[in-house]
Amino acid sequence: MPRVMSTLIPLRDVRPAAAAPHDRLNRPLRDLRISVTDRCNFRCVYCMPKEVFGRDFAFLPRELVLTFEEIERLARIFVDLGTEKLRITGGEPLVRRDLPGLIERLAAITRRDGEALDLTLTTNGSALAALAGQLAAAGLRRVTVSLDSLDDATFRAMNDVDFPVDKVLAGIAAAREAGLTPIKVNMVVRRGLNESSVVPMARWARDEGYILRFIEYMDVGHTNGWRLDDVVPAAEIVEAISAVMPLRPLPPNYAGEVANRWSYADGSGELGVIASVSQPFCGSCTRARLSADGRLYTCLFGTEGHDLRGPLRAGAAEDEIRELVAGIWERRGDRYSELRSAATENLPRPEMFAVGG
Numbered sequence: 001m002p003r004v005m006s007t008l009i010p011l012r013d014v015r016p017a018a019a020a021p022h023d024r025l026n027r028p029l030r031d032l033r034i035s036v037t038d039r040c041n042f043r044c045v046y047c048m049p050k051e052v053f054g055r056d057f058a059f060l061p062r063e064l065v066l067t068f069e070e071i072e073r074l075a076r077i078f079v080d081l082g083t084e085k086l087r088i089t090g091g092e093p094l095v096r097r098d099l100p101g102l103i104e105r106l107a108a109i110t111r112r113d114g115e116a117l118d119l120t121l122t123t124n125g126s127a128l129a130a131l132a133g134q135l136a137a138a139g140l141r142r143v144t145v146s147l148d149s150l151d152d153a154t155f156r157a158m159n160d161v162d163f164p165v166d167k168v169l170a171g172i173a174a175a176r177e178a179g180l181t182p183i184k185v186n187m188v189v190r191r192g193l194n195e196s197s198v199v200p201m202a203r204w205a206r207d208e209g210y211i212l213r214f215i216e217y218m219d220v221g222h223t224n225g226w227r228l229d230d231v232v233p234a235a236e237i238v239e240a241i242s243a244v245m246p247l248r249p250l251p252p253n254y255a256g257e258v259a260n261r262w263s264y265a266d267g268s269g270e271l272g273v274i275a276s277v278s279q280p281f282c283g284s285c286t287r288a289r290l291s292a293d294g295r296l297y298t299c300l301f302g303t304e305g306h307d308l309r310g311p312l313r314a315g316a317a318e319d320e321i322r323e324l325v326a327g328i329w330e331r332r333g334d335r336y337s338e339l340r341s342a343a344t345e346n347l348p349r350p351e352m353f354a355v356g357g
């Protein structure tokens with residue numbers, strides 16, 4: 001009798017799919033931003049202005065902040081519901097002690113189809129020179145670093161704690177060395193503060209091979225004194241760069257990509273503009289946010305979060321939390337940026353550092 005050769009199919013961790021929830025506008029729950037702390041060592045003027053976030057500001061006490069174990073449990077539930085991308089953020093995520101320990105836990109999670117998660121982190125870069133190697137070894141795949149100017153005086157004025165730009169540049173270099181690539185760089189452009197840094201930043205990122213994302217200054221929270229006049233619209237940014245380094249539009253990498261992408265006409269690199277104020281993209285927003293104290297926000301401008309820490313600490317079963325999250329997502333109808341108007345201006349909104357940028 002001929003021997004039957006079994007075909008060896010590599011075993012992958014393909015789990016039976018929990019139904020992937022879609023919200024009222026038929027958007028799936030693809031991305032989760034996890035804020036690991038509401039604290040930060042910077043006081044960026046557009047995010048945590050010093051006058052409000054001074055010495056006596058009451059940040060979350062430690063017992064209210066999710067533990068790594070709790071974050072991992074919730075992340076697994078989100079992944080079961082179809083989440084493919086996890087972004088660690090804050091506050092400043094690198095001020096949370098032993099962050100590589102959390103990365104290690106999250107890197108062990110695979111997507112429902114058995115593929116690797118897109119696991120990334122947004123940081124102000126101040127501690128990256130020290131931590132990039134450990135983060136990469138723990139399984140982080142890439143990083144986004146926020147950098148608002150290459151000009152030291154402008155950068156110090158924007159972070160408002162007199163932090164030198166050189167240290168962030170060293171952090172970015174360390175991330176590249178550690179293989180946390182492709183590296184993205186976020187630059188918030190605020191009228192009157194750093195417009196003159198737009199072209200030098202574009203030139204630098206192109207030369208270094210970093211993907212630069214210009215972000216329109218947003219009306220998150222209430223403490224930054226946002227005014228529409230302070231927003232430099234994406235079109236103006238693209239025009240300023242194109243005048244010296246011609247650009248041509250690129251198609252999106254995937255449906256729902258938030259940045260409008262451009263490449264240099266000579267093929268020497270790409271940049272993006274996140275035009276959440278002048279060209280909102282709520283229709284394709286598949287993003288949820290988990291605050292450091294375990295509240296789920298379905299919109300950056302959501303008026304209130306849904307508490308997940310309570311049920312988690314009360315001993316709720318995995319299935320119960322999964323159903324809770326799915327239900328919250330299915331009731332979602334958020335599209336704040338598309339509706340932004342004088343009428344929405346005074347609605348309560350969470351602060352960016354609290355909900356996770």
Ligand code: SAM
Pocket residue numbers: 040046047089090091092093122123124144145146186187188215216217218219220224352353356357
């Ligand atoms: N501390 C980290 C950092 O700065 O990268 C992560 C958290 S921060 C809240 C995430 C991103 O939000 C940063 O790129 C920051 O520039 C951006 N951001 C904060 N406030 C903003 C605002 N009012 N408008 C647009 N972007 C903002």
Ligand code: SF4
Pocket residue numbers: 040041042043044047048090091092124146353
């Ligand atoms: Fe801190 Fe990031 Fe906010 Fe700046 S943008 S104050 S670095 S959380």
Ligand code: SF4
Pocket residue numbers: 281282283285287298299300301334335336337338
């Ligand atoms: Fe998404 Fe809300 Fe931003 Fe619209 S306003 S893109 S729904 S987070």
